[in-house]
Amino acid sequence: MAVEKKTKDAKAPKLADPIAASIDIATQEMIAHSHKLGIDTVFDRAVQMKPCNIGMQGICCKNCAMGPCRLPLPKGGIEGEDTRKGLCGATANTIAARNFIRMIAGGAAAHSDHGRCVAEVFMSAARKETDAYRIKDTKKLLSVAPHLGVAVTVEEDGEVKDRNIDEIALEVAEKALNEWGKAEGELLYAKRAPAALYEKWKKQGVIPRNIDREIVEIMHRTHMGVDQDYKNLIKQGTRASIADGWGGSMLATDLQDILFGTPYPLQSEANLGVMKEDHVNIIVHGHEPVLSEMIIAVSQKPEIVEYAKTKGAKGIQLSGICCTANEMLQRHGVPAAGTFLQQELAIITGACDAMVVDIQCIFQNLANVAKCFHTKLITTHPIAKMEQDNVIHIEFDEHHALEDAEKIIRMGIDNFQNRGSEVMIPQHKATQIAGFGVESVEYHLGGTFRGTFYTLNDNIINGKIRGIAGVVGCNNARSKHNEAHIEVVKELIKNDVIVLTTGCNGIACAMHGLLTPEAAAVYCGPGLAEVCETVGIPPVLHLGSCVDNSRILLAATEVVKAGGLGKDISDLPVAGSAPEWMSEKAISIGHYFVSSGVYTVFGLHMPTSGAPVFHDYLSKELEKLYGGKWDLEPDPIKHARLMIAHIDKKRRELGIDRGKERVLMDMADRQALEA
Numbered sequence: 319m320a321v322e323k324k325t326k327d328a329k330a331p332k333l334a335d336p337i338a339a340s341i342d343i344a345t346q347e348m349i350a351h352s353h354k355l356g357i358d359t360v361f362d363r364a365v366q367m368k369p370c371n372i373g374m375q376g377i378c379c380k381n382c383a384m385g386p387c388r389l390p391l392p393k394g395g396i397e398g399e400d401t402r403k404g405l406c407g408a409t410a411n412t413i414a415a416r417n418f419i420r421m422i423a424g425g426a427a428a429h430s431d432h433g434r435c436v437a438e439v440f441m442s443a444a445r446k447e448t449d450a451y452r453i454k455d456t457k458k459l460l461s462v463a464p465h466l467g468v469a470v471t472v473e474e475d476g477e478v479k480d481r482n483i484d485e486i487a488l489e490v491a492e493k494a495l496n497e498w499g500k501a502e503g504e505l506l507y508a509k510r511a512p513a514a515l516y517e518k519w520k521k522q523g524v525i526p527r528n529i530d531r532e533i534v535e536i537m538h539r540t541h542m543g544v545d546q547d548y549k550n551l552i553k554q555g556t557r558a559s560i561a562d563g564w565g566g567s568m569l570a571t572d573l574q575d576i577l578f579g580t581p582y583p584l585q586s587e588a589n590l591g592v593m594k595e596d597h598v599n600i601i602v603h604g605h606e607p608v609l610s611e612m613i614i615a616v617s618q619k620p621e622i623v624e625y626a627k628t629k630g631a632k633g634i635q636l637s638g639i640c641c642t643a644n645e646m647l648q649r650h651g652v653p654a655a656g657t658f659l660q661q662e663l664a665i666i667t668g669a670c671d672a673m674v675v676d677i678q679c680i681f682q683n684l685a686n687v688a689k690c691f692h693t694k695l696i697t698t699h700p701i702a703k704m705e706q707d708n709v710i711h712i713e714f715d716e717h718h719a720l721e722d723a724e725k726i727i728r729m730g731i732d733n734f735q736n737r738g739s740e741v742m743i744p745q746h747k748a749t750q751i752a753g754f755g756v757e758s759v760e761y762h763l764g765g766t767f768r769g770t771f772y773t774l775n776d777n778i779i780n781g782k783i784r785g786i787a788g789v790v791g792c793n794n795a796r797s798k799h800n801e802a803h804i805e806v807v808k809e810l811i812k813n814d815v816i817v818l819t820t821g822c823n824g825i826a827c828a829m830h831g832l833l834t835p836e837a838a839a840v841y842c843g844p845g846l847a848e849v850c851e852t853v854g855i856p857p858v859l860h861l862g863s864c865v866d867n868s869r870i871l872l873a874a875t876e877v878v879k880a881g882g883l884g885k886d887i888s889d890l891p892v893a894g895s896a897p898e899w900m901s902e903k904a905i906s907i908g909h910y911f912v913s914s915g916v917y918t919v920f921g922l923h924m925p926t927s928g929a930p931v932f933h934d935y936l937s938k939e940l941e942k943l944y945g946g947k948w949d950l951e952p953d954p955i956k957h958a959r960l961m962i963a964h965i966d967k968k969r970r971e972l973g974i975d976r977g978k979e980r981v982l983m984d985m986a987d988r989q990a991l992e993a
């Protein structure tokens with residue numbers, strides 16, 4: 319009887335429709351291939367499991383064992399007073415605000431702990447305890463040092479007088495590491511913000527004391543029975559997010575640039591088609607370049623390449639997934655194998671000989687997928703292991719980094735011969751130009767003599783460039799892979815808004831051909847196309863990984879400094895966006911964009927919608943304090959148009975709107991915007 323029932327119930331699980339799951343052909347092909355092989359991926363799981371509607375709206379509290387307390391919105395909305403409360407009396411606003419800032423804590427912790435790890439390696443390098451890591455970019459070191467209160471004297475010709483580089487590096491390392499846990503003072507980098515913004519933060523009392531403390535305080539305040547005022551809760555969320563964007567993330571970017579080199583534009587490729595059937599394919603997935611830099615160094619050693627040849631391979635093909643892809647791309651031109659949602663697919667090609675992961679955005683299901691193939695899945699970080707028994711852990715340590723990297727690569731090479739017969743690498747990839755940053759934007763778009771953002775400002779003022787958008791963030795299996803990323807970006811550049819991208823949006827734009835100078839003639843409005851063609855840049859500038867969103871903050875600050883566009887980031891015709899966000903890091907990034915004065919639109923949904931008063935506070939009231947605010951728009955075209963409308967509003971306020979909109983928007987466009 320029982321057996322019979324079981325067979326009746328065991329109908330085949332619903333599978334994802336490849337065409338509905340992604341706009342990318344390589345991804346569609348691989349999803350279909352996974353079905354053929356009977357391997358489930360995130361795309362299938364997304365159609366099999368529905369999200370919890372209450373959790374999604376941010377109104378489930380499980381901060382104590384009297385709960386979880388769930389506060390669903392009454393059908394038909396709230397009439398009159400909102401009387402919903404948990405056992406302790408916590409209101410929907412309190413619960414949603416607590417949940418929201420816990421997401422900020424999670425995101426800020428992830429970015430900042432990454433930064434700390436880099437700072438520790440930087441310290442080892444400064445102390446010369448390691449051969450593997452060295453101070454590479456002394457120019458960047460000298461430009462960063464003063465922001466940490468480290469004195470340098472630089473002569474006109476760039477030579478350092480008075481102090482030697484080693485001494486400066488050591489002091490920078492000490493000062494930087496101190497930012498995580500110093501006993502008094504405030505976050506040193508807060509002063510890198512425009513003075514007007516710094517003053518706003520000061521007035522609101524949200525300047526971080528140190529990075530760790532703000533994150534810990536969120537955990538304290540959101541503990542059962544502590545902070546019960548959503549305004550006060552989000553204030554701490556603001557302080558922690560600033561500690562992320564202008565602290566942990568910015569330090570990560572700066573120290574990585576000093577250790578591994580400041581990125582400059584270079585050419586590469588993106589999508590699963592970068593994998594090569596006749597090469598050893600090693601994929602590095604995760605976040606910290608501390609690992610990937612060593613993998614790159616070792617994979618280029620002649621004896622290692624020779625070793626690969628002795629095993630029958632033509633060479634070693636490295637590629638990246640997620641932000642490790644962006645780190646390896648921007649400094650070395652290593653191609654990206656794909657975005658967040660393609661990680662399982664890279665193994666399903668059957669041609670991934672080793673996948674090396676460190677921290678963040680790594681699916682535990684990679685281990686299950688790897689089991690179906692010869693792929694060695696290697697975890698490397700002491701804080702990020704997997705329970706499955708086919709996973710190999712090789713702990714990576716800066717003191718024997720090159721040896722660790724060599725062990726990993728040899729393992730991948732040795733595994734080349736174990737490939738099965740089922741190899742299918744989709745033949746799709748696109749060319750990309752990446753590796754932009756504050757320094758290279760200055761170089762490309764700056765004045766020849768001034769070396770500032772003068773020319774960029776000029777083009778904004780004369781209306782060729784309507785404004786600047788930062789479009790960033792993840793993929794989310796709850797929406798069609800890459801669709802919103804690409805539609806939002808295309809709509810922006812069509813309307814002469816130049817786009818700065820990072821994270822998986824950067825990879826998506828690369829995959830869909832938006833990161834080439836040639837894209838300007840195809841997709842841009844006439845003004846932006848002209849600027850891109852004159853300067854020879856793509857209309858979408860890839861600024862790197864998620865911690866490199868700090869580059870967007872500094873680029874905006876440079877635009878303020880270059881003059882003519884107001885005194886603060888909130889005066890600029892700029893807007894932010896994360897069309898397919900999924901991680902807590904995205905919430906932290908979104909919130910420091912907002913707290914830095916940027917109007918920021920998220921796609922999908924906001925985990926605050928179940929608490930309308932708190933939700934309104936984020937989307938309306940915050941603007942009065944910092945000049946930036948949150949918005950939500952799942953439809954990509956409307957999403958982009960909200961950003962453009964905000965940019966136009968700022969142009970009007972600056973008095974630089976005349977002529978501009980008349981040329982670029984036709985009547986239908988305008989009506990659509992007003993509707």
Ligand code: CUV
Pocket residue numbers: 605640641658678679790791792793820821822823863864865900901903904
């Ligand atoms: Ni850190 S956070 S999915 S890799 S951008 Fe990509 Fe970027 Fe989101 Fe993760």
Ligand code: SF4
Pocket residue numbers: 379380381382383384385386387404405406407408413542543
């Ligand atoms: Fe419920 Fe309050 Fe406990 Fe949250 S803290 S689970 S709302 S009793």
